[in-house]
Every structure is written in C-alpha cells, then in structure tokens.
Amino acid sequence: MTQVQFRGLTKRYGDRTAVDALTFDVPAGAVTGFLGPNGAGKTTTLRMLVGLARPTTGEALIDGRRYTQLSQPRRTVGALLEANGFHPGRRGRDHLLILAEEAKLPKARVDAVLDEVGLTDAKHQRIRTYSLGMRQRLGLAGALLGDPGLLVLDEPANGLDPAGMAWLRALLRRRAAEGSTVLVASHVLAEVAQTADRIIIVHNGQLRHAGPVEPDLESTFLSMTGAETGAGHAG
C-alpha cells in the first residue's frame, strides 16, 4: 500500500505561483481523479511528485519520502506524464527493454506489460509509426514495468478510442482493487466520473475540493472553479 501526501506543496515560476500550498492525501486502493481547468497546476504538481520539478516550498511524499529518496523508484512509482518523450526510430519493445535495463528489472516484464497494454502485435514497429493512442499505451507500459504500487498518470486517455478508454478504465480499476494507489489528472469529467472513487479539484494552484466522486461532478467542478472555467486559462 503506497501512501501519497502533499504538504504545503508550492511552485513559483518568477512571480507566477503555479502550485499554491497544496495539502492533501491520496489513498491507496482507490483511483483519485485530479481535476482543474487549464493551467490549474495539475501537471506541475505531478512533476514535483515524481521528481521532475523541485518544489519552491513544501513537499510531495511517497510513503513518507521524496521521490529522489526512493531506493527503487520504478518499482514504487509508475508515471505517465507525456507520451512524446520517445525516440521515434526505436521499436516499441526496444524502448521498454532499455527502461527495464536501466531499472534492473527482468526482461520478462517487458513482454508482460506489452501484453497488458495490448501492444504485442506492434512491439517490433518503430514508434514513429505508432498512433497517439499506441504511444499512450506504450507510455503506460513503461509506467507498469516495475509493477509499482503507485501510478501517476497525466491525461492517460488522450488519443484513446472508446474501446481504449474502456480498457484503460478497467486497468485502473483492477490496479486499485489490487491495492494500488492511482492518481490521474484529467480534463474529461465524464471519464473521471466513471473511473475514479475520489476527486481532487484545483484552481489557480489551490485546492478547492477533495472528496468522493459526486453524482453531478460537472456542477461540483464548475462551482469550485468559478466562472473563469471556460475562459481558456491556458497559462
């Protein structure tokens, strides 16, 4: 069971505060949807959780430690933050083999995760030939490689077709049922309503709401994020 805690987490870029004193917990054995308008600070928060950005103040803790203090990060945390960071000329399976080798994970995990994300038939294709949805699946395969107790996913449904979204939902539900901690940032409220147990809503870097998924998620979201929601706060 992997516990995640945010304590006064703050990130400033110059005089812009992207993440503003966020304090909340993410429970194990559940899918937590992380919601907020464009520019609300979701990606920055997740990047700090997985050690890709340094907090200005405060901390993001995984089982009481910062990401950089974890002894086996890939076995503890699986992250999908952007599906563009691939070498286009590399084959899907080779990409995962390199990750496995770096993390000292058994090669057998590569074929297991390729199967889990439905890419077995495409594993020898070069990544440049992959569709966006296939890249998302490859990114997820990388996140699953170390069989981690915590999944941190930023817009994982991007580019997935309806069958892909149903598959992703089942995967996240299964992981949570097995005791994993699953934190998913998304814009797609309908998808979150179907997948998540709990929601966190942020706006202007601040926590606006934390609680179980409610029947009318859209109303909750709109009231917590105010009239600015539709105003295109793309940062």
Ligand SMILES: Nc1ncnc2c1ncn2[C@@H]1O[C@H](COP(=O)(O)OP(=O)(O)OP(=O)(O)O)[C@@H](O)[C@H]1O
């Ligand atoms: N490297 C950076 N330098 C300067 N400002 C940044 C940087 N990264 C993020 N920001 C700013 O921080 C704020 C939060 O951005 P962030 O990407 O975390 O929001 P988000 O909730 O993930 O948005 P979206 O839903 O559009 O992906 C925005 O105003 C953004 O412009």
